[in-house]
Amino acid sequence: MTTKTPKKKVVKTVIEYKCSPLVSFVNRVSAIINSDDTTVMARNKPVDFTRHRCFSSSSAIMYFAFRHRTNTGFELNSFFSDVGKLKNRISRQALFANGKKLNPYVFRYLTQETSKEFYKSELVKKLNGYIVLAEDGTTIEAPDTPDAIRYYTLRGNGKLSIADQIEDAKRKIKLAMLYDVLNGNIIDFTYNNFNYSEIPMCMNHLYTLKNHVTDDPGKYLLLADRYYPSLKIFSFVEYMGMKYCIRGKKNFYKDLVKEMKSDDEVIEVTPYKLAFKELSKYPECEAYFKENESIKIRVVRHRYKYTDKDGKEAATELLYFTNLSKDEFSAEDIIDLYSRRWGIETDYKNLKSILEIERHISTNLNIAECCILGKIFMMSIFGIIGKEIDDILRNVYMISKAEGNADKYQYEVNTQQMIDVLRKQGILDGILNGRKRKIRNAITTVIELLNKIKVPIRPDRHYPRWNKYVVSPPKNRYRIDGREHAKVKRFKGIYRTVRK
Template identity: 40%
Template sequence: MNFYSVIYYFIFRNKTTTNAELTHFYSSIDKFEKRISKQALNKAIKKLNPNVFTYLINQFASIYYASSLPKKYRDHLLIAEDGTYMEIPYNVYNINDFQFCMNQHVHDIFDVKKVQSKAGGLYDVTNSLFIDFSLKPAPYSETPLAFAHLYRTKKILKNQKIIYLADRYYGSAEIISHLEFLKYNYVIRGKSNFYKKQVSLMQSDDEWIEVEVDDKWLKRFRFSLEAKELRKEKPIFKIRVIKRVYKYTDINHVFIVKTLFILPI
């Protein structure tokens, strides 16, 4: 299996087992008589640098967003950032490469029952397309993944109007400042302790608050030099906070969820 065949194999795979995938792949290209074994596939895969897929995703996105094909919401692209854990094949090599998270059940490498990695993606909600994606060791934080995606896609999305969507773990002052630098709009779900002092002074469920980033806070900016410089020049930034209460019912209970949403000027 040559380089291009390995690339096509990974892009179009959709079966549950390797053997089934190999059968499907070679049947699809009408070369079933040249079907290779699982061992031969693994040997070919080891020669492939996985970063090639990040490159291909970015190249495809560059071509796509330069065209007239992308659908938009009120003239804006809706892009969402999120992270998760992904289970990968269990073997000692992957345990060493991707590490593991220690907890009450896992104290060392001998307690590891499954191998996980930290994954993060920047996803175009309207067009059902990943613009960027990262796979890192399990203890890796979602925040640096988000910044890596924003930096890598900056040129791709340069001439687009953007609304950045994110969950509770992305409402840091540094991320907000970086989005301001990029001139992206955003809607981010806030944590319960999100800018607690300023939010506690709100008189209604929909207000503007002002947050001042002092020198001590600025020292915690670790991922974006642009955000740091912006807050040095403008230490006070203004955001809109909307409080909402949501109710939903499962089989046995009714749950009430209080949440905050933050938006730019």
Template identity: 40%
Template sequence: MMMNDVVKSSELSELFFDFNTLIHSAKVNDLCRKKKCDFTRNRNMNFYSIIYYFIFRNRTTTNAELTHFYSSIDRFEKRISKQALNKAIRKLNPNVFTYLINQFASIYYSTSLPKKYRDHLLIAEDGTYMEIPYNLLNINEFQFALGSHVRDMFDVKKVQSKAGGLYDVTNGLFIDFSLKQAPYSETPLAFEHLYRTREVLENQKVIYLADRNYGSAEIISHLEDLRYSYVIRGKSNFYKKQVASMESDDEWIEVEIDEKWLKRFRFSPEAKELRKENPTLRIRVIKREYRYTDNKNKEHCEKLIYFTNLSSESFTTAEIMEIYSRRWDIEVSYKTMKTTQEVERHISSDGDVARNDIYAKVLFHNIAGVIRKEMNQELENRHTPDTKEYVTNITQLQAIIHDTNFLYCFMFGLKERIKEKIDNITKHLNKIKVPVRPNRHFQRWGRSVKQKSIKTYKKRQT
């Protein structure tokens, strides 16, 4: 079988063609507007041109970006000034990008492209902070958390937005993404994502992956109502009494949700109703330990717990750990966006423009992400036992997408040309593949994992 048949360039071309059709639609034109009079005339920088400008932005200065953009689309004679661009980008409503992120996923799942892990999509939830340009307007708009060093707005040194996403680690794309005020809690953000993606993920078998802070009874009950499976890292104080009574390191516990507990259910009426009908919450709990040394060569031992509703008959303890390890891909995605894509380098101090900068980079990450997963699949198909495993280097892939002028074919909906571009990109697979280091673990908080109490597993950047 030829490599390009495996990479499915025709299906990817169809996906990008359909997404381009959506970008050019009247629906998106309406969503772009902050005022009714915005984007009503076909100017040199019309509504869909601005969308593509944001998505494919990768130069260090505005003038260089304008030159690159108009050269890429073969319209250099129509290049607008920096002042005209600043005027145009302030009109763009950030809501259009949240819609496009959601719709890109919806179109993707309607194709034959999605890959599964044992017939499941692995969907990870996680939050981070995104830096916003510093000025008094943004301090007021995005707010800040009070603390010993921040007593009022004049103590704020850095403006941040609380960001969060629901990310398909099996297929390399954000299904939903949000930017909120800095003090916004991760819990309501997670519920917003679950509600907004309910239709997109309808009829899909989902395993929801999340780190600590997401193992509340309300979130787990809401996942049960959605008929999602889950693997969530637990906090030591969650269901403490029931966990302490466990006789083994892998068994089910039962938690009775009483009326007092139900009053703390604030975000999901469905979860509340479910627990009223069935107050008993059953959770499979897995306990593990790992030992590590810190930067001062001091040894530590930390106890870990994981919550899941996957049965032991279908998924062994080691498989649960393997599934959870794949959650790391959302962390890699945030790092890639912040370092390689420079998502926090903004082209304006305006808060809405900063939102558009970030949302558009998420969309570019999705475009590159689905291509990357196809290339990784090809590398997996080539892999033979007792040889090194490889994955695609996302940084190099994104650079190639920019260098091959993918923008032109995408923006003008040239389906055959898009396919040719994807074929040309996949020809570089051997040059941009990187080995997966066996038994890899990521150092965090100055720690280096020394040994684990179970069979080791890989954390891949896939």
């Protein structure tokens, strides 16, 4: 008769195995933030942050990256308390003066440097030997200021008035990033005006991956949605030796796809003369087609069945373009692989809803950019920690399942609660002041509390909460635990639930 291992013992064993590499990585992040190179990158002008003050460039970086309160005064109290220097709290005016000195690009630099260190660590998780990356873009609302209108509204042909530009573009920033879906790491990100194309932004991220993050691009696999298929992306990735799986639109190479006799075939694409003009903008793409007259692309066709909003059975045809071989990934594996791209959508949701990336504290454009880009750097660090905790929960579930002692559902960490616990346990003090014991204590505590801050993963579960019509507005002044009694607005004589 076999005896079952108690769950507490299983959890303790997994924690001891996982904690040390994670602590070592956060210590290296602390060293990068406090380095002389970062101090130089953080300056808008050579004279900025040169005098020894209680609010250094490192403090400014940490403040804008880990900002989480809705009010600047409360945030200053919280930040200086978290770093153990409440008596050195600065005023709001001093904060904004320092915010104007901080170069927003420093957060992209830190994100790239953090990625470089991460892929040297023991924490890297792979799928069939590949590090799976996803590329996607979104829009971020910029503050309502003349500078934001000038830089980030729709740049048309001069026929649009300022009022029309504001109405059409809503002062939105186009943000794109390259995201590691298995490890929660943001490798690189770029931002531009509202109507900037996402393909050149993707190319910039691939250059960062090639030139800065890794010497072996062949172990990386790129996922992207149907707005990314192009000869530029395909040839560039092939030249680098990477793999890709990109969903295509219905009209993408439709003549070649129509000739397919099965749902999993290789097509051969020869670029037209006009295409070479675009390809010549990138030396790697041009070099690829100098060596090859055409490019071979594997196409997997999948018929997806679903129930529409009227409750009727419907179906749509999905196309996946890839250079993965059938020996590595079958057609079913390709479909499952592409579904992992959803991780970047979840990360954008966390940035907008949990970290409130669109909450601005100043109309100054430099400070607004620091607020936005700082949150992305923060999400990268906490994303890696969160994925490690999810991995611990997964390992505990698998061990318990093998012994017949598993719960009904698998679990994942509640991101918002995890961030709150890490802050309360002094991780900001540990990172800013290089206190390794504080970092270890914060990470150990959050892992030990994982059974208290986890949430079940319920597949195919969705309860529509917004844009629902209700008979009458809620009677309670506040929502119960953030869920029931959503706010409502009157719409054509009827009440409808709204997010804000």
